[in-house]
Amino acid sequence: MQEKYTPSDIEKTAQTHWESTQAFRAVASKAKPKYYCLSMFPYPSGKLHMGHVRNYTIGDVLTRFHKMRGYNVLQPMGWDAFGLPAENAAIQNSVPPAQWTWDNIAYMKQQLQSLGFAIDWSRELATCQPAYYKWNQWLFLRMLEKGIAYKKTQVVNWDPVDQTVLANEQVIDGRGWRTGALVEKREIPGYYLNITKYADQLLDDLDKLPGWPERVKTMQANWIGKSHGVRFAFPYTLDGKEEKLWVYTTRADTIMGVTFVAVAAEHPLAAYAAKNNAELAAFIEECKHVSVMEADMATMEKKGVPTGLFVTHPLTGEQVEVWIGNYVLMGYGEGAVMAVPAHDERDFGFALKYKLPIKQVVAVAGQTFSADAWAEWYSDKQNGTCIHSGKYDGLGYAAAVDAIAADLSAKGLGEKTTQYRLRDWGVSRQRYWGCPIPIIHCGSCGSVPVPDDQLPVKLPEDCVPDGSGNPLHKREDFLNVPCPKCGKPAKRETDTMDTFVDSSWYYARYASKFSETAMVDEETAYWMPVDQYIGGIEHAILHLLYSRFWSKVMRDLGLVNYDEPFANLLTQGMVLNHIFSRHPEKGAIQYFAPEEIDLQKDDAGRITGARAKADGLPVTYQGIGTMSKSKRNGVDPQALIDQYGADTARFFMMFASPPEQTLEWADSGVEGAYRFLKRVWAFGHTLSAQPQCPVPQTLDSALGTIRREVHLTLKQATYDLSKHQFNTVASAGMKILNALEKAQKDGAEGWLSVAQEGFSILLRLLSPITPHIAHVLWQGLGHGDDILTAPWPEPLAAALVQDEIELVLQVNGKHRGSIKVPAGADKAAIEAAALADETTQRFLEGRPAKKVVVVPGRLVNVVV
């Protein structure tokens, strides 16, 4: 065995061994329990970043740990290969997205392989492969048949200069990211998936997921947002015709406090009012530039204009004025809302601003209402009772809603309904680099589904988008196709699918045999559901919800037999880094990588300014945020791997923090991880020259303590692994080595036997985290051919026993010392020992103790 630790040789040796033994090839088998360990597949952005290393190391640690625990493990990998960055790269470098994507995949795959992950590469897939996305199209057609997929208008961001639809990410401060043009809202047709039909199942089945973090389940439940309320109407007469303005509210108990109603700018009533009113028309035009993003909607200035139109309050018969509000969205609910300024904070602010009446209709005992300022209790449902509400006076929330709903219903003007915040999933994207939607538009037959035997509709792979719309519009060979129904010339749909479709079922495809004739096959039933899914917390809602929905649709079509795709979920925290940018007057924002920046800091270490190294000119410090390609703040792990090796990179990543926690990137601890592995190697090298010797019956007491520490640390580390707390597992490895080195230095009789036993424990404990060094040392020390097949170590009871234990001594809850008692001492004995202690006597000053609290095995507290 070589004396010096050389990661490159060691890692090559181990990886060659795994390659030649096909160590990670997963085969369905009833002989062992299965464990499907899946990390979210990466978008092939170019290079791995630290978030990937973190994600995939976590998955690999769990994979290898379960292998050693006797499971039949599957860990696959693939590529979320469609998406916007490929088009952006095409615009910049004139390279077709397909080529750019495949080049990135090749590079990143080699990076993943150099990290030594226990991946079954025979199951690799990329979502841009026709053999994969064919089944997106196939399932979409099944959804069309079942009415789950349907067509309606959608609102998009329109760049009037580039004549193209922009992603939310491409809209910055209301302007197009490349052109700087003011972005407009535009309504265009698109396909939707009826996820709201599954809203109750998606909500209720969260209870079937005990292995998911509570916070993720809470976020999903809130996102679905099931609410019970009342849908009702304000009748009105327009041009002699009886009409109804419908609204939905969860606060029907405040209906007597309605002082106006607000409709969206796109509402028919708004259009009617604006016909002969230039001011209204101008406001509606202004609303076209309101962002479609919820975050912008919620934070923007709420504006409104009265229409001069009135509707009738359904219960009081009073006339209520209709306003147009920029905060009311046509797409949500009815496109109109009732306004109760006294009991809704947003309405309150709006009423103050426009001097609209505020009418209190709910009171809370002991509180005084003032129309001058909002108070939290105004919207309190729990403790309020109705006032100024006629026959409803004195009723609480539930009773008032019941009574009011009954009265509305009797008039045919409303009823109780259940609503969801969740909206149907719009899947059409006006983009090139995605899965084509399998529809053909015929002048006579309308939108015709592509017949199954003509699937997949293949995307031409040689297009180069230039930023001005979808290049498919110019591809005659793609566009022109005979209508499947009538045979006349027709045009293909050029929209592609949301990439969330691609990632909604890839896990099921990994688990099957990549059949050309079926979406999934019978092997899927063996591996699914995923036993452990690992991915970033940023996917807590959308990706996970869409995958759950897609699974339920597949189940209802009889394709799979599970209700939920992911039994256990680990959401890793984001890896963050500094973000630097420059914002030219016109054109795209320019981002700078942290290594391209010189920082200025104040005395407290706060960042006060930044300049680009290249030109010395200032750049904007945007604070800290997720590592991403677009913001150029990712750190490429390659330099780390090249300098220290994969084991150090993996070890450091696990050691840096617990997996669920956000991690601000800093590489200052990498040296320490490398030092540790060098010590592991050196200790292994020392042992390799020694003969095997068993642990004797009796040990020197100091050596016994060391052995006890090793086994105790092992016990703790195994528990920590079950809790997914890998950082303390890494520390446990360090503690064990510290203990073994101490044994060696003390050199007591029998040290070698304790060191050999402890080191074999250490290697197995480390092998999921640093598999290469563990593999080579395990073989080199003659423990066996393959540490992968070695059993996980168990702490020995005999090594853990001790005769005497130390208890913390507190006086009045303050730590004052310690006492030693026999391991089996009972409460009375401990109390006596504590009271007899010198320190206790000093504090008692001759008085009797008021109380003595004994916590077995831990402490004793004397209250004076």
Added chain:
RNA sequence: GCCGGGAUGGCGGAAUCGGUAGACGCAGCGGAUUCAAAAUCCGCCGCCGCAAGGUGUGGGGGUUCGAGUCCCCCUCCCGGCACCA
């Protein structure tokens, strides 16, 4: 704005149930080895204090023999907000 999460030494973090705050590392300081350096090894290391001791887990209040941990209020940071993935 709304939903979810977080805050512990100079830094990353540890502390199963409410029971010794700071494990394990990084950085720093002192020493050994060396012609010298790198590497390695040994020791010290929350803050105030010469010490006794006091004080300390983002800030304020509360419960308890005892609070980083439980309850109430506040501040700041991160993630998500439906076309980034």
